[in-house]
Amino acid sequence: MTLVQPLLAATIIFAGGLAGAWLLRRAWRERSDKMRWRASGWAVIAGSVIWPAWLVDGARGLFFAATLIPLAALVLIASGYTLRPARAARKAREGLAPEPAERSPSSWRTILRWSLAGPVGMIAAMAVGISYVVWAPGEAQTRLLIGGLIVPVAWGGAMAWTLADSRILRATAVLVGTALLGFGAAVLRGFA
């Protein structure tokens, strides 16, 4: 790979990201005919992902795009910032996003909730990842790596869910059940 190829690809992707984000912002600002601008925006972004990926190899190009398109969009957003006067503060505060739920304080529920988000969630996520490794078809290394990637995603999902769900016993039952089923299935089959 020469030095020119990645630089050229980076320039094209960044320019495509800027153009795509600009078209999407136009759609966002318009009162009518949003669809045309929105479709054009996504088409430009898709193009900026696909053809530079071909220029610098599939996976490498894809991650070039995953890095540079968000950066281009953030540059565009930063360029369009608005400055609010201090007296708008009170009004703005009133129009803010919803407040977090209030829960009645209970130490055993708090301990259980964090146990579910932490160790129990980790064991359940491991069970899902490992049962994927032993049951899924394909090369051993591929199953291991995909199973490994499943673990943090499943654990993160379990964490988000258990910290939000107020029905804590349901979450406990699901996570414990998942762990038992997953590990049981893995031990039953073994690694082939």
Place this chain on the structure above:
Amino acid sequence: MTRKDKSTRFPSPDLVRAVLKGHSGLGIAFAAILYLVCLTGTVAVFLNEFQRWENPDLPRMESFSGEAAQAAYLAAMARSRAPVEHVFVRMPQDDRPWPMVRIDAEDGQRTTWAADADGRLVPMRQGWTEFLARLHINLHLPQSWGIFIVGLTGVALLSSLISGLLAHPRIFRDAFHLRLGGARRLQEADLHNRIGVWALPFHVTVSLTGALLGLSAIIIGALGLAVFQGDTAKVYALFTPPHPVEDVRPAAPIDLRPAFAKIARQVPDGRIRYLAIEHPEEQGAAVMFEMEDGSSRLTNADTYAFDRAGTLYYVQKAANNNVGQQILGSLGLLHFGWFGGGTIKIAYALLGLGLTYLAAGGVNIWLARRRDKGRAAPGWERVWAATVWGQPLALCGAAFAALFTRSITIPIWAWGAISLATLGMAGILAVTTISRSLRLATGMALVALAAAHFMIFGAGDGMALVVDGGLVLTGLFLLATLAGSLSLSGRKALLG
């Protein structure tokens, strides 16, 4: 078209409020570690550049001969006080133009040198880069615990991304809003949400790869326990070249030259990235070459392994790697942004700074919300300001200390002392004073660091000058934000 009823809309207001509660709790629980890991990760993108900055006088070269590699590895072996288990020779590369030799002794000691073109060992400075890498990877805690905690932080970050998306019902309505000034909470929320949503592919990439790298030992342990009767070596064996026949009888150090000669015949245009020598003083010694195959694939390293007699006994071509091997080979590159040269590194640093801001801004939103509701937490506001603005200064102090020593211990102490001192400020100073004084101190320290480095080491390497320039610009930017915030306060006073 009729508007959807509020109760049937996804996500429902109750779900949003519940998820927001979890998002907020998780962010606060991991706030300081998340912030530190993101901040050090952002700086660590330039680890190779910093290594050149620390060593501007090292001999530079484009290639390193087999004869020189042999001489360097034998010299390194001779300096080890304990039997050597492995030796790694890393060849010169574009962003680190000198070879490095590392020995791993049986007593756990690891020592690294650079080498000149004839294979003579040259001591190298690694105080700052080693300090930075270890702080990011294991927080300078005992290795296995530290790596696990950082991996867990990656999971918490992934979880926050999931809950953050679910807790953001105005994701499309506010997609391009960036309202600065006015209510602080609105400004922080706009920045938090825009950076969080638009840079999501980057956030997912670094948190997922980081979590997997951090949790790999525990995942492999669980896998070994569940399906290999506790034998984790069987899991590792799936990814590493096989060893030649086990033969632990002592022998003279393995001669690398026959393997170099064969590899030159086998792959005349190949570029060696590094070689790993296994048990060099045993009859069953082996040497493994990792060679670039010349393609632009993300994982483009072929593996060739030779036994003591110089017989090629294993070849793995990158072109034949399966998906799992490709993922494994790209994890580190994707995590640190080392897959696309300087442009991608700069983009990673900017987006990394955004991720660092997410960690810091999330707590600011929580604190502002408490203040709005009449439940202000002034103590926590001061502690958080001291943490956020104290860490850049502490890192700067560690880099300063590393200018005067090759040891990693002094930078660790410098970082620890400055971290404690800045936290101590929370006990006596107001939030604005903490924030402004630490920004001022960091800005000035960065400029002073660049000046001191230039005076001590000179301009032997252009990259060192670029890094010094970058430090000065960052310092001046920090000082400018200070001036900016002062003028913004003046403007706010006028407006309102």
